[in-house]
Amino acid sequence: MTTREIILNRALELFNLRGIENVGIRELATDLNIRPGNITYYFPKKEDILVELGKQLSELNSATIVKLENPSMTDFMERYRQVFNNHYEYRCLFLSFVSQMQQNKKLSENYGKVEKSRLEDFRKILNKLVEAGYLDTSVTEDDIEQLVSFLSLVARFWISESTVSYKKLSKKQAINHYLNLIGFVFSKHATIIGKKQINSFLSGL
Amino acid sequence: MTTREIILNRALELFNLRGIENVGIRELATDLNIRPGNITYYFPKKEDILVELGKQLSELNSATIVKLENPSMTDFMERYRQVFNNHYEYRCLFLSFVSQMQQNKKLSENYGKVEKSRLEDFRKILNKLVEAGYLDTSVTEDDIEQLVSFLSLVARFWISESTVSYKKLSKKQAINHYLNLIGFVFSKHATIIGKKQINSFLSGL
DNA sequence: ACATTTTTAGGACAACGTCCAAATTTATTT
DNA sequence: AAATAAATTTGGACGTTGTCCTAAAAATGT
Incomplete structure (x- = not known):
């Protein structure tokens, strides 16, 4: 699985679990043990x-x-x-x-x-x-x-x-x-x- | 009209117009020509x-x-x-x-x-x-x-x-x-x- | 008139999305 | 195998948000 896919899968899980607005880029990054800027690389926004x-x-x-x-x-x-x-x-x-x-x-x-x-x-x-x-x-x-x-x-x-x-x-x-x-x-x-x-x-x- | 009522009325207008999430306390305050802390006084949150x-x-x-x-x-x-x-x-x-x-x-x-x-x-x-x-x-x-x-x-x-x-x-x-x-x-x-x-x-x- | 309460002001804080330049890794070419 | 290029990752910065807190000002009651 590529980094991009990993991000997407986990984002869906967290978003479903706690709501899109309540899951920040930083939290998603921490959860995936990567840096926030790394997510920004694949998904600028x-x-x-x-x-x-x-x-x-x-x-x-x-x-x-x-x-x-x-x-x-x-x-x-x-x-x-x-x-x-x-x-x-x-x-x-x-x-x-x-x-x-x-x-x-x-x-x-x-x-x-x-x-x-x-x-x-x-x-x-x-x-x-x-x-x-x-x-x-x-x-x-x-x-x-x-x-x-x-x-x-x-x-x-x-x-x-x-x-x-x-x-x-x-x-x-x-x-x-x-x-x-x-x-x-x-x-x-x-x-x-x-x-x-x-x-x-x-x-x- | 009390300050409280003024805030409520204008808040409803702006919220209806542009969405609750898109209207900040600061903007509402600026619009009413009062200070943000003033709104917080009447509505802590x-x-x-x-x-x-x-x-x-x-x-x-x-x-x-x-x-x-x-x-x-x-x-x-x-x-x-x-x-x-x-x-x-x-x-x-x-x-x-x-x-x-x-x-x-x-x-x-x-x-x-x-x-x-x-x-x-x-x-x-x-x-x-x-x-x-x-x-x-x-x-x-x-x-x-x-x-x-x-x-x-x-x-x-x-x-x-x-x-x-x-x-x-x-x-x-x-x-x-x-x-x-x-x-x-x-x-x-x-x-x-x-x-x-x-x-x-x-x-x- | 003073004392007390209510109201207003203005600055601080952490969290957010976003952005950027540098460092690192990976891939390609020589 | 070495050098170059590209892709990826990092870490820190910016402005904005909701919220909080202390001090000043105004209003009220005695």
Whole structure:
């Protein structure tokens, strides 16, 4: 492992553990038994570490969100379960979501691009779920926009809320909580078979 | 206006404008043409300013959320519109929600108490909406829990998301967006008359 | 008028992100 | 193998931050 990778790995660990703002370059350096200026050599600004971690998360999600030909309702839920797991591994980014997006221009740019295409993907998936008879045909384009809005809100902030309000919950419990919420909202727009898949997915958590 | 009040008012303005973390005690002092130590006299720690602002928001919300005997679906939506307006006036708190809750013990305590009773209120309101025939009788206690979960997620993070993703939207537009989302979710659990009220409320925005 | 309390001022401290020049190690070329 | 070049590491510096502390000033009460 290169020095650069060592720094990135340990930074992610410490950031997840104690928050990005609460872990200084000096502390990270001490922890790694190197000098602060050495970190600065690989990452001139602290921001640059987070840009890299953001890319890692993005790639991780790209790897899990493989495009399916004929997605089922189960596939859809399972996909979100995996995305949530990925998010958790990089939870420090979400816990400082707003401040990072405001301060870190590059991270913000990267996230903006990825998220845009990601939402587009989910829009398509939802349309396919309608075509395939998992979501009601009464679901309009406008409804799909609302569902996508809902999904993006949950995806962005579930970690923040669970950290603040559901501290006692384990990772799995927290993820299940928000999967249940998604299932709850979606089942109201699902067909009978769609509802069945949601319920069996949720009860299998 | 006392020095203390002057500090609080201007602090809220600057915090809303540029973010809590980006406005230092020295800058606030310079802006007010007083000395930093003077602010420290009234608020020994920066945190203490935010504790006070948190109380102000809490009182503002308590004033707008008057308990209704027979709430209609319209009342419910109107209530949220007002809460969102209040939130916007204190948006700095929500934009630094997680970090404040983690660092600011007192603010966290206060928020915890208020939010707990607030959620309890909304639980009761939803039950009343069922009784009064605005929400389906098929709505179970479990459904109400999910709806409350949904509401609290939106309430906590709508400002964060709109700041990051919907920068161009005006205050009113942003609020309308999330009211629409709430209406969208709730209309699926509403009776015919409930749906009517939601739709007429949303179209009147 | 004096004495006491409240308020203001201004300088100090450690920690932070960042920067830079020198020293050291590693790689490349002769 | 020696000399040169490049990459890496070091250690100290700068300005800014929140916080703290002591003394001066103003306001208040007796």
